[in-house]
Amino acid sequence: MAQLQRIGIVGGTGYAGAELLRLLSAHPHAEVVAVTSRGDAGTPVADAYPQLRGVIDLDFVEPSTANLVDCDIVFFATPHAAAMHDVPALLEAGKRVIDLSADFRLKDADEWAAWYGVEHVCPELIERAAYGMPELNREQIAGADLVAAPGCYPTAVVLGFKPLIDAGLVDAASLIADAKTGVSGAGKSLKPGFLFAEMQESFKAYGVAGHRHLPEIRQTLGELAGGDVGLTFVPHLVPMIRGIHATLYARLSDSNAGSADALQALYENAYADEPFVDVLPAGAAPETRHVRGGNMCRMAVHRPGGGDTVVVLSVIDNLIKGAAGQAVQCFNLMIGADENCALAAPGPLP
Numbered sequence: 001m002a003q004l005q006r007i008g009i010v011g012g013t014g015y016a017g018a019e020l021l022r023l024l025s026a027h028p029h030a031e032v033v034a035v036t037s038r039g040d041a042g043t044p045v046a047d048a049y050p051q052l053r054g055v056i057d058l059d060f061v062e063p064s065t066a067n068l069v070d071c072d073i074v075f076f077a078t079p080h081a082a083a084m085h086d087v088p089a090l091l092e093a094g095k096r097v098i099d100l101s102a103d104f105r106l107k108d109a110d111e112w113a114a115w116y117g118v119e120h121v122c123p124e125l126i127e128r129a130a131y132g133m134p135e136l137n138r139e140q141i142a143g144a145d146l147v148a149a150p151g152c153y154p155t156a157v158v159l160g161f162k163p164l165i166d167a168g169l170v171d172a173a174s175l176i177a178d179a180k181t182g183v184s185g186a187g188k189s190l191k192p193g194f195l196f197a198e199m200q201e202s203f204k205a206y207g208v209a210g211h212r213h214l215p216e217i218r219q220t221l222g223e224l225a226g227g228d229v230g231l232t233f234v235p236h237l238v239p240m241i242r243g244i245h246a247t248l249y250a251r252l253s254d255s256n257a258g259s260a261d262a263l264q265a266l267y268e269n270a271y272a273d274e275p276f277v278d279v280l281p282a283g284a285a286p287e288t289r290h291v292r293g294g295n296m297c298r299m300a301v302h303r304p305g306g307g308d309t310v311v312v313l314s315v316i317d318n319l320i321k322g323a324a325g326q327a328v329q330c331f332n333l334m335i336g337a338d339e340n341c342a343l344a345a346p347g348p349l350p
């Protein structure tokens with residue numbers, strides 16, 4: 001039987017932190033006791049998010065280990081290279097940590113430094129972190145005291161490719177992920193390129209020469225494939241608030257393998273027991289609005305024209321299955337609660 005956990009959220013004014021607050025406020029085994037913000041310390045959480053008036057009755061506090069001393073589990077919803085400064089002391093104090101940032105996602109500290117632009121301050125903890133994608137390593141997450149929640153693009157892309165790679169049906173050197181995200185993926189801090197006048201009625205690729213989620217996706221797919229994978233990953237920004245749509249392409253290694261019916265059965269079987277992956281009927285195309293506000297990844301598998309290329313369409317809400325929801329899913333595993341606790345409800349309709 002899961003026990004009540006006292007929760008701290010570092011980075012409670014950000015989009016991912018706010019979604020954690022919303023989800024955990026309805027969680028029967030969670031009591032949020034500390035929420036941090038450097039800019040808003042001393043002011044009510046509900047002033048920043050009036051949706052939480054009457055739901056979260058706390059003031060923001062400065063981020064410090066002293067302010068997290070009463071917590072059993074601490075979530076970090078901070079920009080990259082922040083959590084790594086506090087995690088060692090929190091683990092030392094017996095807290096469990098779920099980090100939504102990238103600080104513990106890449107297994108190679110040098111590669112992490114190359115992509116994130118600073119040296120890692122506690123590389124010895126990287127191996128200790130469980131990668132927080134339950135569909136890949138549920139048991140490791142359940143026993144972990146440090147969880148590295150995956151990136152939003154990696155969640156949509158890895159879940160989409162996983163059945164094909166597990167089955168060894170595709171040439172793992174031929175993978176292409178063409179992905180689109182809404183603007184909340186960039187967080188709440190002000191950046192000119194995300195102003196309404198700059199991005200509304202427009203659509204663009206970014207990070208084409210190399211995006212920091214590329215090594216993370218390569219690492220995770222490589223573990224599934226048992227060797228290096230060749231991946232082209234191109235992210236795009238679309239003028240919507242939430243959602244990721246990944247269109248994935250892979251070449252069948254044997255064109256006689258994998259009829260459209262067999263591929264459909266492969267995906268349905270692979271995710272039959274997964275509470276948060278929904279394989280749509282043959283011929284369907286998932287939409288981001290059908291996962292908005294919920295923790296579901298919905299996908300569809302196609303073999304256009306019976307050719308050698310398999311196309312998988314995978315959608316998530318970047319702030320839920322791509323961030324706060326997946327973190328709560330990990331939390332549920334860590335405390336022995338039902339995996340769908342506080343996550344079962346679909347998002348708003350329409």
Ligand SMILES: NC(=O)C1=CN([C@@H]2O[C@H](COP(=O)(O)OP(=O)(O)OC[C@H]3O[C@@H](n4cnc5c(N)ncnc54)[C@H](OP(=O)(O)O)[C@@H]3O)[C@@H](O)[C@H]2O)C=CC1
Pocket residue numbers: 010011012013014015016017036037038039040063076077078079080082100101102150151152184185186187188189318319322323
């Ligand atoms: N947005 C998304 O779709 C996704 C986000 N993530 C990850 O979650 C994390 C948070 O993202 P998001 O919510 O979008 O970001 P935001 O920019 O919206 O929020 C960041 C939060 O962290 C706080 N903060 C900033 N710097 C520090 C610091 N040095 N120490 C302590 N607190 C700090 C900010 O408040 P203040 O400055 O007042 O302290 C704010 O509350 C990031 O690592 C992001 O990559 C993961 C998946 C998807």
Ligand SMILES: CC(=O)N[C@@H](CCC(=O)OP(=O)(O)O)C(=O)O
Pocket residue numbers: 100101102150151152153181182183184185186187235237
């Ligand atoms: C539009 C935009 O900028 N999106 C972000 C999405 C990544 C993100 O939110 O961070 P995680 O690594 O923690 O998943 C980006 O491309 O960096």
